[in-house]
Amino acid sequence: MQVRNSFKLALLKQMLLGFQLSAVSSNSMSVPERKNAIKLSADAAMVFARGSTRWTRGLVAGLSENSNNEDLLRGILGKKYERLSLPCRSSWKIPRSRKILKRCLGLCSRRKKATATQHDVKSGSTLARRLVKKRIQVLKKLLPGGESMAGFSLLDQTLDYAVSLKAQVDIMRRLLKISKASNLNK
């Protein structure tokens, strides 16, 4: 699964804008300050490129918690900043999401070729269910805004987030490569 090139271009542009706004190439910044500015630029750029979805709102909310970040966030996101900061309607009721999770579990175990006995199936599935619950708690912490998601939307947003992260990594790698190359020519 891949993002479109227009996504990557928007990511790159906004990230570079962020670097410029926070003056990363100036000598007055400390090393941790510079790194934070770069990371913040990369995240805000990723949000800009993706637009409004639950994880991007979660990420903006998280980044906004530090008031020092506000200027750079506004600079990179522009009008999107206000829109992304609005509370979103939660349209999924939790009970329905639990049912979906059970169906996911069912579909997953059906994909396995199981030849378990009746006893195995019962204790196996209780253990599996507990394990799945545990992993889901972990996933919720990894996904921005994940704590308020459940079931299908949690997995769907996870996929969306992971694909966007991969694009962010890709752009940063390429930027690093180009920067190294041009530095050598000095």
Added chain:
Amino acid sequence: MPIEMSSRRSRITDEEINELISKLQSLLPESRRRSTSRASASKLLKETCSYIRSLHREVDDLSDRLSDLMSTMDSNSPQAEIIRSILRS
């Protein structure tokens, strides 16, 4: 790309769930995919979490390396000019 959910639609089909599961699986890099070929839900979730964590680490590492490089960049370098022209477009 994302599977948008309209609040009017009340049923999520098995097909959609299967599609989501196989997309999550195909997301994982080749090396991890083999171990989840039997697709137990907990394995898939574990590998997904581990994948996201590794992406976070990469971003952190790349930020470190970029910040090292940026500190030696001066505003008159050809690279700065490239950046300016990208931003102008």
